[in-house]
Structure formats: C-alpha cells, structure tokens
Amino acid sequence: MPIPTKTVRLAPLCLFLSLAAFASAQAATRPDFYAVFNPAAGQLPFPDNLLFAGSTDGALNIPVADPTNLADPKVAMNGLDGFSTVAPLTANFSATLNATTVKAGSTVRVFEVALTNPFLDPSNPFFAIASVTGELQAGTDYSANLLPQDSHQATLNIHPLLPLKPKTGYLVVLTDGIQDSAGYDALPSQTYALTKLTTPLIDANGNSVIPGLSNAQAQALEPIRRLTNNQEAAATSQGIAKSSIVLSWTFMTQSIDDAFVALGQNLKPLGIAVKPTGATTAALSYNLPGFSDIYAGALAIPYYLSKEQPLSGYWQTAAGGAVTRYQPLPAATATLQIPVLMTVPNAKSGHSKPTDGWPVVVFQHGITSNRTSLLALADALAFEGYAAIAIDLPLHGVTDPTNPFYLKGLERTFDLDLVNNQTGLPPADGVIDNSGSYFINLQSLLTSRDNVREGAEDLRQLVASLPLIDLNGDGQPDLNTHHIRFIGHSLGGIVGGTFLGIDDQVTSATLGMAGGGIAKLLDGSASFGPRIAAGLASAGIEKGTPDYENYLMAAQTVVDSGDPINYGPAAASLHPIYLIEVVGSDNSLPDQVIPNSVENAPLAGTEPLAKVLGLQSVSRSTWNSQGLRAIVRFTQGDHSSLLKPASLTTAAATAEMQGQMLSFFDSEGTVLDILYHPVVKQ
Known part of the structure; x- marks a missing residue:
C-alpha cells in the first residue's frame, strides 16, 4: 500500500x-x-511495523496530508494500535x-x-x-x-x-x-x-x-x-x-476486545422501564393472532459515540485520544434514554407467567429496520411462552412521527434530515431520513467501526438491565434472567456475533443471515455492493482497481475490532449457536444481502463466520447434550425469511426456520428439530 x-x-x-x-x-x-x-x-x-515510526501513543503513524480528514482511510488507521487480523x-x-x-x-x-x-x-x-x-x-x-x-x-x-x-x-x-x-x-x-x-x-x-x-x-x-x-x-x-x-x-496485529474488557469491568444497569401500550399484536397489520401484549419504554445506556456529531464521532478516551490496548477505556459522552419495545405472552397464548418469571428473548434487528421488526416474531415466541425485547441499533429507529411506536426525543436516528428521501441526495426534504441511512459511513471509517461496537455494548447493557424489568408494578422482577435467548437478524446477527463474543449471560443464540469480514462482505453484497462502489466512485476510487482494493483493505483494518469474525471462537465457547443461511437452489437465489461467500475474500460472508464459529452443518434433526454449534443451509427463502415470507412460495422456509429456532431455544441449545426437509440443503 x-x-x-x-x-x-x-x-x-x-x-x-x-x-x-x-x-x-x-x-x-x-x-x-x-x-x-x-x-x-x-x-x-x-502492513509493516515501519508505519509506527514517530508514534508517541502506540497508534499507527502513517504519513497523511491532513490528519483531520476522517474520510482518509490512512487517518482512520492512525487511530489503531496495530494492523488487521483479517x-x-x-x-x-x-x-x-x-x-x-x-x-x-x-x-x-x-x-x-x-x-x-x-x-x-x-x-x-x-x-x-x-x-x-x-x-x-x-x-x-x-x-x-x-x-x-x-x-x-x-x-x-x-x-x-x-x-x-x-x-x-x-x-x-x-x-x-x-x-x-x-x-x-x-x-x-x-x-x-x-x-x-x-x-x-x-x-x-x-x-x-x-x-x-x-x-x-x-x-x-x-x-x-x-x-x-x-x-x-x-x-x-x-x-x-x-x-x-x-x-x-x-x-x-491490533487489539480486538480490549475496549470491551475495560467496559465490562464497570458494567452496571443504569435503568430500564416499560409500560403496557394497551395493544396486542393482533392490532397490527401483520395478520398476527395476537398472542402478545406490547410494552414500550426506555433503556438508559452510557453512550460512547457522539449525539452532537453522529456522522463523525467515534470512541475516544477521556483525554480525547485513541482507544488502544494502552488506553483501552472509552469515555461516555452522555447517558442516553433509548427506546425499548417488549412483547409478553397473554392469555390467548395459552401461557401464564412462570413462578421464576418469563423466559426472555433479546432480539436485534437488521440494517435500515428498527426495533419493531420484533413484532414479526413475537407471536411465534409467545406461543412457546417467551417474552421478547428489542432495542435499536445505533443510528436506527422509528422515523415516522405518526407511528404509535415513535418516541420523540429518544429515537437514535436523532431525527436527522440531511437528504431527500426519494433521491438519497441533498438537500433535506423536511422528512426524517430512513432508519440506518448513516450506519455504514464511508466518510468516517472509525464511526462505522464504533457503530458496530456501540451496538454490541448496548446489547450487553440491555442484558445487564433485564433484572430491573417490573411489568406489573409489584416491585419484583418479572423476567427469568437465568435463561436468556438471543436472536440477531442480518446486521443484528453481525453485531450479535460480536456481542456473543463478549457476553456470558445468554444461554443460547440464533444468528439469522449473518456474516463476517465486513468490508468485503458489503462489497460482495448484491444489495449493498453497488452502493459502496458508487460512493467510492464519487470520491474517484473506481471498482476493479488496486486503489479500490486498498480502500477495502483499510476499511477492514479499521473495522476489525467490531467484526464478528474476530469474536467467533469466544462466542462459540460461551454459547450454543444456531446459524441460518440461505444458499438457494436451481430455482431460488441465495441471500442477496449477506453473501454466502465472496470471491478472493476468504474471510468475508456467512460461510467464513460459520467456519470460525466451528459450526456443524446440519440437515437432519440432531442433539448434543453439551450444546449445539450448528448451521442449517436453506435452499428456499430469502434474506428476510426468518421474520416473514416474501411470498407464499417461501412460507415453508419461514415456518421451518422459526420452528428450528424454537426447538433450539426450548432445549437451551441442545436440540435442533428439522421437520420439512425440502427447504433444507441435504
């Protein structure tokens, strides 16, 4: 380079x-x-260690034209204490x-x-x-x-x-x-x-x-x-x-989890409260049976990004320096109240609260979505007796002020309106920009990295706060926090993979359509790749050139400490994990958002993440008393099939995915029931 x-x-x-x-x-x-x-x-x-020459703080010291230009990937790399592992x-x-x-x-x-x-x-x-x-x-x-x-x-x-x-x-x-x-x-x-x-x-x-x-x-x-x-x-x-x-x-190579280790030493709940909305899932336009009562509220989190500079802020020390192995503790810039959505089984579900509290599922949504994606799974979970809870990823949230779940002043989109939502270009149109529009940030790679890290840390904060939830106001906790399940879908699975590598409270986890090697994963995505290429082309970096590959190499170097590919062994050692992948068939496309694999990028996509997690490929019902680490490859369905079918032809895949997930959760990750084999790769 x-x-x-x-x-x-x-x-x-x-x-x-x-x-x-x-x-x-x-x-x-x-x-x-x-x-x-x-x-x-x-x-x-x-990479070469000669690029540390002249460093006084242990971070890289690559010569740059303008050290304040965060869009320069070399400037971003100068905030790191080493080079990429990927x-x-x-x-x-x-x-x-x-x-x-x-x-x-x-x-x-x-x-x-x-x-x-x-x-x-x-x-x-x-x-x-x-x-x-x-x-x-x-x-x-x-x-x-x-x-x-x-x-x-x-x-x-x-x-x-x-x-x-x-x-x-x-x-x-x-x-x-x-x-x-x-x-x-x-x-x-x-x-x-x-x-x-x-x-x-x-x-x-x-x-x-x-x-x-x-x-x-x-x-x-x-x-x-x-x-x-x-x-x-x-x-x-x-x-x-x-x-x-x-x-x-x-x-x-750079440090990976040092900041999380430092934060974990002071992890404590700052507060959470939810209240009934008076609505059930039947009141929504999802054609749901209404097995769940819907609660809404807020979670207090220490925020390590910048509310005032959401597109350029990144984790820094209290002195304003780079967070490195030598100074691993990021400083909170604020304590935020962020929205929480929760669903609880009602009488129609056939369940009543167990004496030790509701078993709970933590759900993390995908990119450009928000916490309300939980509602697509709520009744399936409630039918099995699970309460469920969701928060938004950084720079995501409900953006329509007329939506009953919109919480003015709390949404983590910060109500940004920088572009016309129809064209995606300036000027602003008076309408809040779409959820997640700025999560992938080519103008500040450090911000992109820390959007991922913040998301993982927020999940850890949520899990730490679950014992405080009192649904009926009797002063007693209502959740069984000895049995916590996790679902991460798409970007929620990417962030979730990192979260699982730093968490020891979740007892079993489902990752739907996730992957690792974020830089080349995005470039290799049929959905996001063209957007990445267009964004870089506007800066004079053309796809198919060494400069383009150098940019992606720098981007991966920067995002390493947030990438689940670097947390796979830890995640698998701490939790039973079930990974869902859509590989397609002769008459069905593979996942068009998170690629199964990426040419000439052996650590990008779903398959490399599965490899690093050490997952067993499963196509028949199986069990393991020590907990399964399994991947099921679906020949039918699409990127969103875990939540809902895109059409009648993919409904069987959705039903099978959800059924497998529930068997996995019900058994604390020891059993995976596969019932409808035509949608599973044999």
Missing part, C-alpha cells in the same frame, strides 16, 4: 548491481525486476509476476513471532523479533496469489484463511523463487539490498561508509538495516537461506 511522502535519491545503480550478489549464484536475474521496498518514498509492503497483506514488484511461482509455504513464508514492543518497553526502541513462535501453515492459515485488480499483475496478495491472533507479531519472508513473466528470479530492491548488509552503513561519527549514499540517507537506513538483519536472522533460523530473501517485514 503506497504511502506518499518525501522521496530521497537512492544509491547509484552500480551499487545495486554489486549488491545483486545476494541473489542465488546460479539464478537468472535482471536488475529491473525486484521486490519494491523504499521507505523514503513510502514504498512498503503492507485483511490481505500486499507486496509490490517492479514487473509482472509469474503467478505459478507465488507459492505459500515455499516462496512466501509467514511466521508468528514474539516482538519487543517499544510502547511497553522503551528500552527496546523498535519492534524487533525476540523469538519465532511458529510457522503459519499454507492452505490452512493463509494463501498467496496475485491481486486480480492489478492490471500489471505485479502485486502479491497474502490472504489469512483464519483470523490472525490479536496483539501478535508476524514475520513475512519472500524469496527469489518468485519469478517474473519471463522467468527471471526476483532481486531485492536497491534499498532492501543495503539493509541486508551485515555491517553498519555509518561510522562512529554518523558518516556514510557506502559510496554514493549520503550521510542523511545512511543515517535513515541504519535502524532499518538492523531490523532487516534481525528479521533475516529469524528467517535463517527456520531454514531459509539469507541469500534467497528478497524482502522481509514484520507487523503487529
């Missing part, structure tokens, strides 16, 4: 030619084919590559390493390798290919196949077995060849000892030479010949 900065003159070509002896003695080489590496010109592989790694070459010579585990090697950390131990001024922990396995942990969007085919891509560990060092080594299209072996660049030297580039007085290399250049390269020697020593300890190395670099 090129980082523009001041360019300095390199050593003369004759010097480079003399250093080409680092290549294998018998190799066919040419001096104009090399692995690009020139820190002075901002030409680095990405996004691809890239290295550029000076000529077209022979793709067959880019071999993971052979010419491309990746190692987990223990790094000294200058922000934890100032006596070690660099991220140097202290030891090699182990080698990542090609085909299992990572793959390597050429960036398809690079028309020159000179960009090498390394894809994690499983999320990398957070707060962990990695070493990448590329060797001269990588060839160009004419069969020549790669060389190190002029600059990298200098850093391979085993003797200092400067004398005791700081003067250059390399002819043609100025004192300033030599002084700048000397620390990098020491790092390269450290890296290559680690590589040689793993059986790689030093003479074969054309490029090596290290990177530190």
Whole structure:
C-alpha cells in the first residue's frame, strides 16, 4: 500500500548491481525486476511495523496530508494500535509476476513471532523479533496469489484463511523463487539490498561508509538495516537461506476486545422501564393472532459515540485520544434514554407467567429496520411462552412521527434530515431520513467501526438491565434472567456475533443471515455492493482497481475490532449457536444481502463466520447434550425469511426456520428439530 511522502535519491545503480550478489549464484536475474521496498518514498509492503515510526501513543503513524480528514482511510488507521487480523497483506514488484511461482509455504513464508514492543518497553526502541513462535501453515492459515485488480499483475496478495491472533507479531519472508513473466528470479530492491548488509552503513561519527549514499540517507537506513538483519536472522533460523530473501517485514496485529474488557469491568444497569401500550399484536397489520401484549419504554445506556456529531464521532478516551490496548477505556459522552419495545405472552397464548418469571428473548434487528421488526416474531415466541425485547441499533429507529411506536426525543436516528428521501441526495426534504441511512459511513471509517461496537455494548447493557424489568408494578422482577435467548437478524446477527463474543449471560443464540469480514462482505453484497462502489466512485476510487482494493483493505483494518469474525471462537465457547443461511437452489437465489461467500475474500460472508464459529452443518434433526454449534443451509427463502415470507412460495422456509429456532431455544441449545426437509440443503 503506497504511502506518499518525501522521496530521497537512492544509491547509484552500480551499487545495486554489486549488491545483486545476494541473489542465488546460479539464478537468472535482471536488475529491473525486484521486490519494491523504499521507505523514503513510502514504498512498503503492507502492513509493516515501519508505519509506527514517530508514534508517541502506540497508534499507527502513517504519513497523511491532513490528519483531520476522517474520510482518509490512512487517518482512520492512525487511530489503531496495530494492523488487521483479517485483511490481505500486499507486496509490490517492479514487473509482472509469474503467478505459478507465488507459492505459500515455499516462496512466501509467514511466521508468528514474539516482538519487543517499544510502547511497553522503551528500552527496546523498535519492534524487533525476540523469538519465532511458529510457522503459519499454507492452505490452512493463509494463501498467496496475485491481486486480480492489478492490471500489471505485479502485486502479491497474502490472504489469512483464519483470523490472525490479536496483539501478535508476524514475520513475512519472500524469496527469489518468485519469478517474473519471463522467468527471471526476483532481486531485492536497491534499498532492501543495503539493509541486508551485515555491517553498519555509518561510522562512529554518523558518516556514510557506502559510496554514493549520503550521510542523511545512511543515517535513515541504519535502524532499518538492523531490523532487516534481525528479521533475516529469524528467517535463517527456520531454514531459509539469507541469500534467497528478497524482502522481509514484520507487523503487529491490533487489539480486538480490549475496549470491551475495560467496559465490562464497570458494567452496571443504569435503568430500564416499560409500560403496557394497551395493544396486542393482533392490532397490527401483520395478520398476527395476537398472542402478545406490547410494552414500550426506555433503556438508559452510557453512550460512547457522539449525539452532537453522529456522522463523525467515534470512541475516544477521556483525554480525547485513541482507544488502544494502552488506553483501552472509552469515555461516555452522555447517558442516553433509548427506546425499548417488549412483547409478553397473554392469555390467548395459552401461557401464564412462570413462578421464576418469563423466559426472555433479546432480539436485534437488521440494517435500515428498527426495533419493531420484533413484532414479526413475537407471536411465534409467545406461543412457546417467551417474552421478547428489542432495542435499536445505533443510528436506527422509528422515523415516522405518526407511528404509535415513535418516541420523540429518544429515537437514535436523532431525527436527522440531511437528504431527500426519494433521491438519497441533498438537500433535506423536511422528512426524517430512513432508519440506518448513516450506519455504514464511508466518510468516517472509525464511526462505522464504533457503530458496530456501540451496538454490541448496548446489547450487553440491555442484558445487564433485564433484572430491573417490573411489568406489573409489584416491585419484583418479572423476567427469568437465568435463561436468556438471543436472536440477531442480518446486521443484528453481525453485531450479535460480536456481542456473543463478549457476553456470558445468554444461554443460547440464533444468528439469522449473518456474516463476517465486513468490508468485503458489503462489497460482495448484491444489495449493498453497488452502493459502496458508487460512493467510492464519487470520491474517484473506481471498482476493479488496486486503489479500490486498498480502500477495502483499510476499511477492514479499521473495522476489525467490531467484526464478528474476530469474536467467533469466544462466542462459540460461551454459547450454543444456531446459524441460518440461505444458499438457494436451481430455482431460488441465495441471500442477496449477506453473501454466502465472496470471491478472493476468504474471510468475508456467512460461510467464513460459520467456519470460525466451528459450526456443524446440519440437515437432519440432531442433539448434543453439551450444546449445539450448528448451521442449517436453506435452499428456499430469502434474506428476510426468518421474520416473514416474501411470498407464499417461501412460507415453508419461514415456518421451518422459526420452528428450528424454537426447538433450539426450548432445549437451551441442545436440540435442533428439522421437520420439512425440502427447504433444507441435504
């Protein structure tokens, strides 16, 4: 990922030619084919720990034109304490590559390493390798290919196949077995060849000892030479010949859950109250039988985003700094009252309140929807004896002031009216903008990330507040909070996946049409991909170009700590989980909102999330006394089928999805009944 900065003159070509002896003695080489590496010109592989240079707070310090421009993805990345666990790694070459010579585990090697950390131990001024922990396995942990969007085919891509560990060092080594299209072996660049030297580039007085290399250049390269020697020593300890190395670099992955851990230490309910509306679900235009009484109210939450700047605010420390592993606690900007919708089984459901309270289901809606999506499931849940409760995701809510569930002054859309709702463009039209219009925010990636994190933290706050709910005013709690179920649909499943990774109160969970690897997931979505592409095109970033892929790589880097793909193992260890996926069939499309998978993005979509969660594929009724971790793939239905059928032809899929979910909840996640097999992939 090129980082523009001041360019300095390199050593003369004759010097480079003399250093080409680092290549294998018998190799066919040419001096104009090399692995690009020139820190002075901002030409680095990405990610690279050299981009911490000059940092004073442990966050990245990538050179940027305007550090206040939040629309610049580099500015957003400078709020992070490390690099992505998910996004691809890239290295550029000076000529077209022979793709067959880019071999993971052979010419491309990746190692987990223990790094000294200058922000934890100032006596070690660099991220140097202290030891090699182990080698990542090609085909299992990572793959390597050429960036398809690079028309020159000179960009090498390394894809994690499983999320990398957070707060962990990695070493990448590329060797001269990588060839160009004419069969020549790669060389190190002029600059990298200098850093391979085993003797200092400067004398005791700081003067250059390399002819043609100025004192300033030599002084700048000397620390990098020491790092390269450290890296290559680690590589040689793993059986790689030093003479074969054309490029090596290290990177530190960012922290993932540190902010949630810090917030969890002070988690406490701030208040919640609901009152009966006097309506049942039968009063709504959903053709529901009316098994549920509807309650409405408000939940008090600490708000870590900005009500005053909802499109640019993001989590910050009390001092206004970046929230990192070194300063992990975000500061609340306000205590908000946000709307709550609740449904409770009534006499028509055939249930009365158990002595230990109503078992409760927490529901989280999808993007552009709101808490009232719960009503589509309320009677199915009530028929099984469940109360249910829902809040809105950040920047979502009821937007029609005539809607009986609209709560003036509490809606988390903040009644924003910035565009014409018909065109989606300015100027404002006097009508509140649609729910969720600004959740995905290309103009502030940090805000996008923290919309997800805020949503997960709000769910944790809701769960912590459930014991306070008193429905009948007798001063006693009315919910059985020892048995809490969770449903997350679409974006609610994405946020819910993150929530489940930090929560230990939910006893079983259903994720409907969810996925991970958010940046490429959105790009690969038939519904959202064109909108993302259009938004970036308006900024001069065209789909199908390396710049577009670099933007998505940066976006994933920023959103990592909110992405459920990074919380999968924790979520699965804490909860039985049932995941619903619509894969389609010969006469039915797969999910058009959350893609099953995304080409050339092995950690984006529903399937990668299922893999990280360790889910078992199920097509027949099954049980596990220790709790199931299961995925059911539906051949019929669509993205919204968990809530309601789009047509009579998908009604069977909706009935089967809801029936499976209820069997899962009724058994506390130990049983999954599959009754109508024609809609389930066998």
